[in-house]
Amino acid sequence: MEPMPKALKALNWITGALFVVALYLVLIFAPREAVMGDVQRVFYFHVAAGWVGALAFLVTAIAGGVYLARGERRWDLVAQASVEIGVVFTFANIVSGSVWARPIWNTWWTWDPRLVTATVMELVYIAYLMLRQGIEDPDRRARFGAVYGIVGFLSVPLTFLSIRIFRTIHPVVIGSGDPTAAGAFDMSPNMRVAFFFSLFTFTFVYATLLWHRLRLQRFSEKVEQMKMKILSV
Amino acid sequence: MPEAGSTRVVGDQPVVHRRTGGLGAYLRSIGAIIWKDLVAELRSRELLSAMLVFALLVVLIFNFALELDIRTRETVTSGVLWVTFAFAGTLGLNRSMAVEKDRGCLDGLLLVPVDRTAIYFGKVIGNLVFMLIVEAIVLPLYSVLYNINLFQPGLLAVILLGSIGYVAVGTLLSSMAVHARTRDVLLPILLFPVVLPVLVPAIKASNGFLQGFEMAEILPWLNLLIVYDVIFMAVAFMVFDYVVEE
């Protein structure tokens, strides 16, 4: 096995350190929100997870486009690895949102545009993974993945738009679907520090995971190649 | 060589090729594909009858599930109709692509020297026609069964716009799904989350027309439908090559 590249080792340590600092900022440094209390602290990682989800799917769409244009396999590997990470973080985003909504909105779930869009987005990329799983020819799998990654990514903003117009015409009265109404707050400067630092940290987490995932993929390919060599002898 | 109007001999008969390429050839091959799909379907009626029976069953089940009495009927009709069309639509899309795949006909189409997007538009229009036929039968039936007037120009326009968007994406995705091991199961899973921005405005706009809302309230939905139709038609146009070419 090839040793871990130095840059990746460094990235591991940096990300780990950033994460510790982020935890400190979120749990201790940021002041306790006056109305919501400690539950508000979910917000920092909640938004950061959502950001990573969206970023990951954007990367998938771009990598898919590059793959279609150039036909180089590594872009397909990036696209797939990115979807896997994005699905996990979007899931974390939805669950942490629910945890926050329970005490604040007094319900686990409302049909707010953001919630619905995040869920639909998650479903699009689960479908993406299922599509890949059903296709055996690796080139075709890569092409179809790229196409669906692009189509899916374009549909997400339209979904958000359509549900938002939906809500403006028919406002939800109970529990209020709009987070600016219930559970809104102004960030103090310290909160802002914690917030942006969380975004920054999670971006690093994403990059580190992506790198590890790609390395893992390369290893599994090597194993596959060795297997074929042994079988063909 | 068979360039413009050259003559050669096959089976002792002179062979004349029309000019290859150009918009005329493009439109002619789209027309040929539509003609082929319609002739085959009018003969077997497999696809249309399956879609229709299924659509009627969905309406029937909704009748019991929602207790479509007079008061609720007005508000849920557009939802019932669109769910019906969407479900019946996946049946049609699956079948129409399976026909191309099963006897290798897709290869036959790809061997023809026309732009691949002609195949896409041919299939889109064919699928659209089937969907409109089903809708043209379901709508009057629904009108009679529930005593509600569905024949309003606005509503019909929404149904047309919605069906175009649905079929534009559906045809692209079904041409991917046919290659999967799990193809019949896969299409709705691929299609529904992506086509949601068509279904939501279509349902809301239909509802707006049925309840007699003002045009200003319906207009954003119509705009959204048109935007979706244009965007996804354009995207499918750009990527269809990559879906069919190995």
Next chain:
Amino acid sequence: MIDVRGLVKTFGLKSVLRGLEFHVDRGEFVALVGPNGAGKTTFLRILASLARPSMGEVRVAGYRLPAQAAAVRVRLGVVSHQPLLYGDLTAEENLFFYSRMYGLTDLEHRVGAILEMVGLHARRRDLVRQYSRGMQQRLAIGRAILHDPDVLLFDEPHTGLDQEAAAMLDTLLQDVAARGRTVVMTSHNLDRAADLAERIDILSKGVIAASIKRDEIDPLDLPKLYRSVTHA
């Protein structure tokens, strides 16, 4: 007519064709034989412009693939082990459909002549679904020569045919090939290949392992040679 240099085709990590060299002159009839999984069908699909080469140069009728695929497709007819025909259309309608796709004129006349040639004129109004396998393959040949191509590719055309139907197909294949056309046919049946083709190329492990002219070898020696090449 066909010129292939250093052709490589990989599926993911698996390489199917590994630097294949292949050349066919105008009017030649070449049979490609080889064990299952040797890459015959993959190779033919690349020649047919249905699959892209991963590496190497492919020229058919003087045009490069995949860059000039449209020009190649005009001059190319393909018969595959699948008929490429629509079961719910009649024989005539199938040919009409493809004629329109190819942009041919004088359809009636042309389709009639082709149906006559493949011996299906009497049953032209029957659905292809009701045809026997042999009739479907004959119609598939008719479909392939509709636009009078210079190059014909046959991919295991005898698959699923009984003796009689196969013999009938052979006659038709020879008839079609005899009009100055260049033909490449894949087959897993050595005898059939030796009967039809002027040259037999053995495809093994992703390259052409041997190329034999029919009149340079005793047909009885062929199986021995085939075994020695494919098991090497």
